[in-house]
Amino acid sequence: MPKIIVEIMPKQDLLDPQGKAVANALKRAGNSEIDATRIGKRIELHYKEQPTEEDLEKAKELAKDFLSNSVIEDVVDVYIEDQN
Amino acid sequence: MKIGVITYPGTLDDRDAQRAIKLAGATPVPLWHASDDLKGIDAVVLPGGFSYGDYLRCGAIAAQAPATKEVIKKAEKGLPILGICNGFQVLVEAHLLPGGLIRNEKQHFVCRDQRLRVENSDTRWTGMFSENEEITIPLKNGEGGYIADDETLKYLEDENLIAFRYLDVNPNGSMNEIAGLSNKQGNIVGLMPHPEHAVEPGFGPDTPIATRSGIDGLRFFQSVIGQVVG
Incomplete structure (x- = not known):
């Protein structure tokens, strides 16, 4: 299945409660x-x-307009997934 | 006067909002998220709940719904819009109000009768309050922490667009104790607390006079009725 991958992270200066609990x-x-x-x-x-x-x-x-919210998140990468 | 209430999949407080509108003296009009027919309404309420299961981000998918897109079009023309809790999140995701709402500071869902100060009584939904009036409105949310960058916060403070601030305690870690905002024209108001839960004696928050007698929420709806008709 051909894919485009969108990677989103919470902004660096925001508390990431999930990350903290897992750590x-x-x-x-x-x-x-x-x-x-x-x-x-x-x-x-x-x-x-x-x-x-x-x-x-x-x-x-x-990714910029809908999949993420620039107030709280950063789009880290958007790329076509290599099929191989 | 007809006030619409949009129901999204996962909305919870649409019926309470309709009831509040009726008690205030207007006609509630149920609207469905998938239809762009706003049925000739004079104002609209985006109610609380967990639209689309809070998938992606709270309010993000609801902001793309056909009914919301139609509301966004009419916002510029001055349609009075009240976003309550999840409805506030929808307004922020639709860029009708600035900033964002994130998980509460202490990670807990908070449910309490919340004291608020009315900071701006010059909007379509707050005209019946007096400036700096202190009111009590039930609050219930898990993701109600208001955040914005410094520039936005300064703009909100300078233009007096902070409609309500939390008093006594800041329940969710909101910046500048922000409980609710308005836009510059004053037709759009969004807040985390639920005015539709404080409209009928016997079912509202406690007051010093009697238990469950608080009806401070009723004036939100009376404000818009008075101003649209008058």
Whole structure:
């Protein structure tokens, strides 16, 4: 299935409660080398045909306008997934 | 006067909002999220709940619904719009009000009778309050922490667009104790507390006079009726 992948993370200066809870659990389990975790989102857009550069540009717009909220999140990456 | 109430999948407080509108003296008009027919309404309420299961982000999918898109078109022309709780989140996601709402500071869902100060009585939904009046409105949310960048906060403060501030306690860690906002024209108001739950004696928050006698929420709806008709 041809895909475009959108990766979104909560803004650096915002508290990420999920990440904090997971980091605490990891530390409790003995993984003291891990200092912190942050949890974001990976959204897959599935296409019938291999997506074009035009599809990618449109996906970037969607990532900015709808899939993320720039007040609280950053779009980290939008890319066509390598089929191989 | 006809005041619409949009129901999205996952909306909870649409019936309470309709009831509040009726008690205030107007005709509630149920609207369905998937239709762009606003049925000739004079004002609209976006009620509380968990539209679309809060998927993606609270209010994000509802902001794209056909009924919401029609409301956005009419917002510029001055349609009075009140967003309550999830409705406030929809207004923020639709860019009708600035900033964002994030998970409460202490991670807990908060449900309490909340003291508020009316900071701006010069909007379509707050005209019947006096400036700096203190009111009590039930609050219930998990993601009610208001955030915005410094520039936006300064704009909101300078233009007197903060409609309500939390008193006594800041229940969700909102910046500048912001409980609700208005736009510059004053036709759009959004807030986290639920005025539709404080409209009928016997069913509202406690007051010093009697238990459950608080009806401070009724004036939100009376304000818009008075101003549209008058």
